[in-house]
Amino acid sequence: MEHRILDMISSPADLKLLTDEELGILASEIREQILLTTSKNGGHVAPSLGVVELTLACHSLLDCPHDKLLFDVGHQSYAHKLLTGRLGIFDTLRQYKGMSGFPKAAESPYDVHPSGHASDSVSVALGLAMARDLRGGDEKIVTIIGDAALSGGMAFEALNHAGQLQTPMVVILNDNEMSISRNVGALATYLGHKRASREYTQARDGLQSALEAKGDWGHGLVDFGRNVKDSIKQMIIPGEMIFEKLGFLCTAPVPGHDIAALKHTLRVVLDAEVPVLMHVVTKKGMGYAPAEQRPDVFHGVGPFDLATGEVKKSSSSAPKYTSVFGKALVREAAANEDIVAITAAMKDGTGLNEFAERFPKRFIDTGIAEEHAVALASGLAIGGKKPVVAIYSTFMQRAVDQMVINNALPDLDVVFCLDRAGLVGDDGPTHHGVFDIAYTRMIPHMKIMAPSDEAELVHMLHTALSLHGPVALRYPRGEARGVELPDAPEVLEVGKSRTTREGSDVAILAFGRMVQEAEGAADILAEEGVSVRVVDMRWIKPFDEDAVRRAAMECSLVVTAEEGVIEGGIGEGILEALAANPPAKVPPVLTFGIPDRFVSQGKIPLLHRELGIDAEGIAQRIREKLASMKSEA
Numbered sequence: 001m002e003h004r005i006l007d008m009i010s011s012p013a014d015l016k017l018l019t020d021e022e023l024g025i026l027a028s029e030i031r032e033q034i035l036l037t038t039s040k041n042g043g044h045v046a047p048s049l050g051v052v053e054l055t056l057a058c059h060s061l062l063d064c065p066h067d068k069l070l071f072d073v074g075h076q077s078y079a080h081k082l083l084t085g086r087l088g089i090f091d092t093l094r095q096y097k098g099m100s101g102f103p104k105a106a107e108s109p110y111d112v113h114p115s116g117h118a119s120d121s122v123s124v125a126l127g128l129a130m131a132r133d134l135r136g137g138d139e140k141i142v143t144i145i146g147d148a149a150l151s152g153g154m155a156f157e158a159l160n161h162a163g164q165l166q167t168p169m170v171v172i173l174n175d176n177e178m179s180i181s182r183n184v185g186a187l188a189t190y191l192g193h194k195r196a197s198r199e200y201t202q203a204r205d206g207l208q209s210a211l212e213a214k215g216d217w218g219h220g221l222v223d224f225g226r227n228v229k230d231s232i233k234q235m236i237i238p239g240e241m242i243f244e245k246l247g248f249l250c251t252a253p254v255p256g257h258d259i260a261a262l263k264h265t266l267r268v269v270l271d272a273e274v275p276v277l278m279h280v281v282t283k284k285g286m287g288y289a290p291a292e293q294r295p296d297v298f299h300g301v302g303p304f305d306l307a308t309g310e311v312k313k314s315s316s317s318a319p320k321y322t323s324v325f326g327k328a329l330v331r332e333a334a335a336n337e338d339i340v341a342i343t344a345a346m347k348d349g350t351g352l353n354e355f356a357e358r359f360p361k362r363f364i365d366t367g368i369a370e371e372h373a374v375a376l377a378s379g380l381a382i383g384g385k386k387p388v389v390a391i392y393s394t395f396m397q398r399a400v401d402q403m404v405i406n407n408a409l410p411d412l413d414v415v416f417c418l419d420r421a422g423l424v425g426d427d428g429p430t431h432h433g434v435f436d437i438a439y440t441r442m443i444p445h446m447k448i449m450a451p452s453d454e455a456e457l458v459h460m461l462h463t464a465l466s467l468h469g470p471v472a473l474r475y476p477r478g479e480a481r482g483v484e485l486p487d488a489p490e491v492l493e494v495g496k497s498r499t500t501r502e503g504s505d506v507a508i509l510a511f512g513r514m515v516q517e518a519e520g521a522a523d524i525l526a527e528e529g530v531s532v533r534v535v536d537m538r539w540i541k542p543f544d545e546d547a548v549r550r551a552a553m554e555c556s557l558v559v560t561a562e563e564g565v566i567e568g569g570i571g572e573g574i575l576e577a578l579a580a581n582p583p584a585k586v587p588p589v590l591t592f593g594i595p596d597r598f599v600s601q602g603k604i605p606l607l608h609r610e611l612g613i614d615a616e617g618i619a620q621r622i623r624e625k626l627a628s629m630k631s632e633a
């Protein structure tokens with residue numbers, strides 16, 4: 001790996017000195033480096049491999065960080081990181097205290113916005129363009145957005161706005177026919193037709209010669225914004241493109257692994273005085289056969305064997321919460337044909353694959369459209385169906401308004417399954433599911449449960465489906481506890497907890513995955529002679545007020561533990577309830593949860609330790625509190 005061109009790139013400006021042939025060699029070196037690192041650390045392999053040439057072309061023509069290059073979702077930004085001075089820390093990709101897997105402004109001046117949630121980059125790019133115009137600046141603004149992210153509502157809102165404003169900016173559509181799974185929706189079908197069109201083939205094959213033959217082509221394109229002849233327009237825009245109707249100048253699909261072709265087109269569109277949509281066709285996973293063959297698996301993958309592409313297996317034999325949910329829902333749906341399952345572009349991630357196969361007519365994938373998915377559920381519920389909406393906790397943030405207005409206000413029977421609730425690990429702050437307790441708890445009519453193991457998840461899903469009104473279940477990413485699953489799910493009593501361990505000195509009121517940590521803390525403190533009660537609260541809303549009051553009356557310290565933000569969390573709710581209606585004795589209360597800051601990436605046990613919400617951290621703070629109470633007495 002010595003004497004690579006990559007090792008000599010200290011900033012993107014260096015790319016301007018390279019020939020296209022050298023850029024091609026650099027593309028191979030970048031792929032090698034991405035694969036070497038991700039095979040150890042895991043990561044978004046296929047998205048990043050797919051945009052190596054595109055990133056090179058952009059950086060070799062732009063003058064970043066003066067110019068702005070944005071990445072929608074940001075999971076495809078590894079080549080960008082390697083070209084912007086981060087080769088030396090690349091081996092820390094997605095590691096605790098290491099380099100983020102997403103663009104992060106605090107990490108580099110070349111990273112513009114904290115991407116991670118799809119479809120926001122066109123809005124941010126337009127904001128940057130408007131700020132430039134107000135300031136009288138001259139920087140170029142470019143965003144790279146995938147075909148799935150472009151179908152998200154936010155992207156369309158921004159295109160609508162930009163098309164009217166007509167300020168220069170470049171939206172590069174990275175069209176690879178894939179979301180995480182195969183892309184869905186009418187836009188995907190439309191792009192498919194466009195790719196298959198005779199014009200695309202012609203454009204691809206003839207691009208070079210067309211460009212060379214027309215010396216003033218770029219000039220013509222710029223002039224298009226001022227209504228230049230249709231003949232030129234036809235050469236550039238083969239067929240109608242819907243974005244053109246929205247006020248964007250659109251290019252023919254450009255072959256996305258041909259650096260020369262990319263640079264030719266980019267050079268032209270960067271000079272345009274109007275907004276341009278540059279359509280680039282790429283292959284997800286390009287250059288690594290296992291990723292090209294299984295772009296869904298290599299979208300976001302754990303460590304893998306570089307030679308074979310085999311993904312390393314987890315050492316745990318426990319099932320994942322997601323797959324327990326998926327199987328339990330299939331079982332429920334077999335018994336109740338009103339159940340429909342909705343996902344927003346996360347069929348695999350939310351464990352709905354089997355459901356989709358068994359009940360294709362009752363499976364709905366909206367694409368990246370969480371707001372639409374939740375409002376759609378309300379229509380289905382009004383129409384007599386029982387919608388189960390499975391969306392990651394972090395992405396459901398997009399659809400809080402629809403939860404409030406479309407579902408909760410009319411008190412509709414919708415079950416929200418918030419997967420990845422709590423810390424998610426390597427994806428970091430954009431993906432941690434730490435806000436859902438706060439944003440669901442505030443909604444009238446909403447009932448909320450958090451299973452402490454996979455058997456509880458099965459009961460809770462069954463319970464949620466039996467209830468009237470909106471119900472949210474929140475469960476974490478990754479392996480469950482490995483307990484036996486019930487033969488038949490039970491309906492749990494609303495608002496009732498279960499005590500998993502009796503104790504009289506301290507009561508820990510724990511929610512979801514925190515029950516396990518609470519039990520660990522109880523074990524540690526038991527060794528020191530402290531008697532700790534652990535209550536698996538099960539219900540966040542309504543929570544078990546009797547259990548809370550008993551804890552207050554019978555123990556000298558009450559502790560709440562949740563894997564969500566403390567501000568607006570359930571610990572605060574319990575404190576408020578104790579203050580509003582105090583029992584005869586109110587002991588001190590400690591609240592454990594996510595403090596008022598963003599938590600970076602890392603393996604979950606490391607993050608739990610950092611935040612003091614692992615068993616040892618909980619035990620330590622309780623120990624300290626008991627000692628200070630003793631010394632005050």
Ligand SMILES: Cc1ncc(C[n+]2csc(CCOP(=O)(O)OP(=O)(O)O)c2C)c(N)n1
Pocket residue numbers: 047050073075076116117118119145146147148149150174176178179180284299344345346368369370395398
């Ligand atoms: C709001 C939101 N919903 C869902 C996701 C999960 N997600 C991440 S990448 C992705 C697919 C992106 O596809 P595309 O934009 O075409 O990019 P590609 O991976 O194909 O390069 C999805 C659904 C997300 N990041 N943000």
Ligand SMILES: CC(=O)[C@@H](O)[C@H](O)COP(=O)(O)O
Pocket residue numbers: 044073075116180299300349420424427477
């Ligand atoms: C980029 C993105 O948003 C997804 O790919 C996400 O990283 C998936 O996370 P999981 O691995 O938890 O499904």
Ligand SMILES: [Mg+2]
Pocket residue numbers: 146147148174175176177178179183
């Ligand atoms: Mg795509």
